[in-house]
Amino acid sequence: MAEELVKARITAVKEIAHGLGTYNRGLQSAVASARSDLNAVTAEFQLAVVGSQRRLQAAQNSTRAAAAALAACRENCGSQQQALSRARVQEDLADREHQSNKQAQSAYERVARDLLATLRTVTANAAQQVPSARQNVLEYAETLTAYLRSGTAG
Amino acid sequence: MSGLRDAIAVQQRAITDLEESRRSSAAWADAQREKLDRQRLDPITKEAKHLLAELRSSAHEIASLQKRLAR
Numbered sequence: 082m083a084e085e086l087v088k089a090r091i092t093a094v095k096e097i098a099h100g101l102g103t104y105n106r107g108l109q110s111a112v113a114s115a116r117s118d119l120n121a122v123t124a125e126f127q128l129a130v131v132g133s134q135r136r137l138q139a140a141q142n143s144t145r146a147a148a149a150a151l152a153a154c155r156e157n158c159g160s161q162q163q164a165l166s167r168a169r170v171q172e173d174l175a176d177r178e179h180q181s182n183k184q185a186q187s188a189y190e191r192v193a194r195d196l197l198a199t200l201r202t203v204t205a206n207a208a209q210q211v212p213s214a215r216q217n218v219l220e221y222a223e224t225l226t227a228y229l230r231s232g233t234a235g
Numbered sequence: 236m237s238g239l240r241d242a243i244a245v246q247q248r249a250i251t252d253l254e255e256s257r258r259s260s261a262a263w264a265d266a267q268r269e270k271l272d273r274q275r276l277d278p279i280t281k282e283a284k285h286l287l288a289e290l291r292s293s294a295h296e297i298a299s300l301q302k303r304l305a306r
Contacts, residue, residue, distance in 0.1 A: 096256045100257065110249075118237070192297055
């Protein structure tokens with residue numbers, strides 16, 4: 082094999098080894114970034130569900146208070162009746178928002194669980210495949226270098 | 236969602252770097268290279284692209300679910 086060709090191959094395999102190293106660092110960074118974002122988004126969904134639950138409880142308390150006021154009323158109870166109707170509408174709205182938040186949170190948890198599983202799999206596979214492939218190309222580069230040193234090239 | 240957007244960008248660059256290093260050695264085509272490509276580099280590239288696709292799809296789904304949240 083001509084010396085120039087062997088040298089070109091050594092450069093090529095070293096470039097691949099370098100590319101693998103760069104890829105591995107990029108992958109680690111992407112995985113860390115994705116995990117960090119998932120943690121932040123998980124907290125965001127939890128906060129929204131806790132908030133809608135609080136609003137629902139407040140609306141339920143208002144309904145109970147309005148119902149009690151109406152029950153205590155003896156005459157000219159139109160305004161108490163209207164207040165109870167409004168409170169019930171608000172409670173219904175708060176309930177729908179809370180249910181919707183809980184559904185969105187469940188759907189998000191499914192997406193996050195699937196993505197985390199993929200992140201774990203890809204990370205584990207890369208930890209095995211990348212060093213092995215890198216070692217493979219570096220060994221080949223060494224073989225080619227030894228071939229050049231032996232003086233049999235050309 | 237900036238973390239997932241960063242992850243997508245970084246993963247995209249990582250794949251580009253890997254493919255660039257493979258392209259730059261395209262002149263070197265022999266049985267050893269083909270074996271290396273098939274047995275070592277193809278699975279890594281395939282998995283890298285799978286992760287990128289899932290990051291994109293998850294980011295899209297999560298953004299859509301965030302819009303549904305009543306705060």
